[in-house]
Amino acid sequence: MNKKLIVFFLLLITILISAITYLTINKTKDDTANKITYKYDNLAEFATIGTGGIKGTYYLTGNIISSYVNKIKSETGIRLYVESTAGSIYNINAIKSSEFDFGIVQADIAYNALKGKGKFEGKAYYKLKSVIAIYPELLTLITRENSNFKSLFSIKNKKVNLGNKGSDNLYTIHKLLEINKLKKSDFTSIEHLNIREASQYLQNNKIDAYFSMTGHPSNNIKNLSNNIDLNILSIDTKSTKDLIDKYPYFTSGIIKANTYNKQNQDIHTFGVKAILVTSSNVSEKIVYTIVKAILENFDEFKKQHPIYKDITKESLLEGLSLPLHRGAKKYFKDIGFLK
Numbered sequence: 001m002n003k004k005l006i007v008f009f010l011l012l013i014t015i016l017i018s019a020i021t022y023l024t025i026n027k028t029k030d031d032t033a034n035k036i037t038y039k040y041d042n043l044a045e046f047a048t049i050g051t052g053g054i055k056g057t058y059y060l061t062g063n064i065i066s067s068y069v070n071k072i073k074s075e076t077g078i079r080l081y082v083e084s085t086a087g088s089i090y091n092i093n094a095i096k097s098s099e100f101d102f103g104i105v106q107a108d109i110a111y112n113a114l115k116g117k118g119k120f121e122g123k124a125y126y127k128l129k130s131v132i133a134i135y136p137e138l139l140t141l142i143t144r145e146n147s148n149f150k151s152l153f154s155i156k157n158k159k160v161n162l163g164n165k166g167s168d169n170l171y172t173i174h175k176l177l178e179i180n181k182l183k184k185s186d187f188t189s190i191e192h193l194n195i196r197e198a199s200q201y202l203q204n205n206k207i208d209a210y211f212s213m214t215g216h217p218s219n220n221i222k223n224l225s226n227n228i229d230l231n232i233l234s235i236d237t238k239s240t241k242d243l244i245d246k247y248p249y250f251t252s253g254i255i256k257a258n259t260y261n262k263q264n265q266d267i268h269t270f271g272v273k274a275i276l277v278t279s280s281n282v283s284e285k286i287v288y289t290i291v292k293a294i295l296e297n298f299d300e301f302k303k304q305h306p307i308y309k310d311i312t313k314e315s316l317l318e319g320l321s322l323p324l325h326r327g328a329k330k331y332f333k334d335i336g337f338l339k
Contacts, residue, residue, distance in 0.1 A: 047286050048081045049276075050091035050103040057215055057307055058104045058274065059084050061134060064304050065276070068293040076289050088168070089119055092277070096125050101282050102290070106137060106213075107249040107272040109168050111321035118168065129325035131276040131287055132294065132316040135215050135307050138253040138271035139172060142221060143209040144202065145229035145262065152180060152235045161191040161198040161210035169213040172272075175247075179239045199224045209233075213271060215307040216255050225261040232260065236268035244270050249321035256310070273319035280325065287327025295335065313337070 049066065052058030059082070066080040073079050083100065085091055091103025092113045109118070116124030143149045163170040170192070177183070184190055191198070191207055198210035199220055212218065224230065232255065244250045255267035278287060294301060295313065302308045317324075317337065324332075332338040 045078045045283075045286060046081065047078065047101040047282070047290075048083055048099075050083050050085045050094050050100040052085060052087045052104065054084045057135075057305065058087065060305060061104055061274070064301060065290065065294060068297045068301075069290055072289075072293060076285075078286055078289050080290065092120075092125065092128065095128065095277065095279050098279075098281070101286070102131065102276060102278045104134065104274055105277055106168065107133070107275050107319055107321040108172065108247070110275060110277050111249045112168070114322055118171065127280040128322055129278055129280050129328075130320040130322040131278055131325055131328045132291060133273040133275045133319045134316075135274055135311055136251065136253045136271050136319070137213050137215050137274055138255060138269050139169075139176065139235065140212045140214060140216075140218075140221070140255065140267075140269060141209060141233040141235055142199075142202065142212060142224075143231045143233060144205075145231045147208060147231060149209070149231060149233055151233060152176075152237060152240075153182070154233070155209045156182065156186045157188055158208035159189045159191070159206070160187050161193045161201065161207050163192065163198075163211055163213075164194055165192045169211070172213065173211050175243060176235065176240065179243045180237055181239070195220050203228050215274065217259050217306050221260055229262055230260060232263060232267050234268040236270070240270060249273075249319070251319040272321075275320060275322075277322060278325055282325070282327075284325075284327035284330060287325045288331050289327075291328050291331040295331070 049062045051062035062082040066082050069078060069080040085094070088103070088105035088109040091100060091105050092110065094100040095103050110128060110130075112118035113120045113125050114128050116122055141152065141155070143155070149155060162173050191201065193201060193210070195212055198207065198212070201207040202210055203224065212221070214220070221230070236252070241252075244252055249272050250270050251273065252268070252270050255263075255269065257263060257265050298313060302311065314337070317332065329338060
């Protein structure tokens with residue numbers, strides 16, 4: 001065999017070995033990519049979540065979620081920061097201005113922002129998306145036990161607190177009264193107190209009842225029940241059920257027996273979900289990672305506060321008032337919750 005032929009065969013063998021090595025390496029990469037979703041690519045990504053006051057459940061929830069996300073930051077490259085804020089409306093406006101990437105908000109307020117209604121009249125934000133529903137905030141009608149009130153209609157001709165002027169909760173209460181044909185003139189007097197003031201007024205017999213939109217158990221109601229005996233009324237009238245059917249963000253709910261002192265039976269009511277929202281501008285990778293972090297720590301998450309006790313993985317998709325972000329949709333499809 002001449003020298004040129006030997007060189008040719010050696011070159012051919014080298015090319016073949018190189019080709020086989022290349023194909024093997026890339027197949028391994030493909031297999032790894034299929035098994036490890038959104039592998040850290042050395043480019044750190046930072047996201048911020050707006051919550052609520054530092055003593056509130058929104059702030060607690062944000063910190064729990066961020067702890068799960070940050071626990072795996074070496075794998076994902078994603079770091080989540082928490083900000084205490086004035087609440088739902090602030091959080092939505094901050095997402096819209098790109099100050100925040102995420103926010104915890106009431107589902108009805110999120111719906112109004114999407115549609116340009118209420119406080120967002122003429123300022124619809126079509127990019128607002130759901131990530132998960134967290135826990136229900138239920139409209140609660142609280143009276144003293146010695147009042148002997150039996151139903152929503154018992155508060156006619158009484159002194160009642162409806163809530164802060166201009167609040168979305170007050171808007172919900174107005175809708176409840178309207179559909180049940182109760183007018184302002186049906187009450188002896190109407191107050192517009194915050195929750196802390198309302199509980200003090202009830203305790204001091206300055207009002208006969210007050211409404212509160214809250215998650216349960218509520219520290220405010222629990223503390224009040226330690227001072228006076230309470231009577232929490234069910235408000236599940238036929239007309240109330242019509243209200244739930246009319247608005248997509250309302251959902252029926254139950255305050256389970258023994259949530260509060262001397263509460264011996266379930267209280268039937270309705271409310272909205274506290275939901276985690278974001279913008280369609282936020283990457284699929286970040287949203288997917290956050291949902292994954294929550295679901296993979298779900299049992300532990302439920303133990304962090306009594307307000308989470310009755311939520312389920314399925315309920316994370318219930319009561320949403322916005323379309324799901326594509327990253328959340330991808331994760332729920334991956335675990336078989338969506339088709």
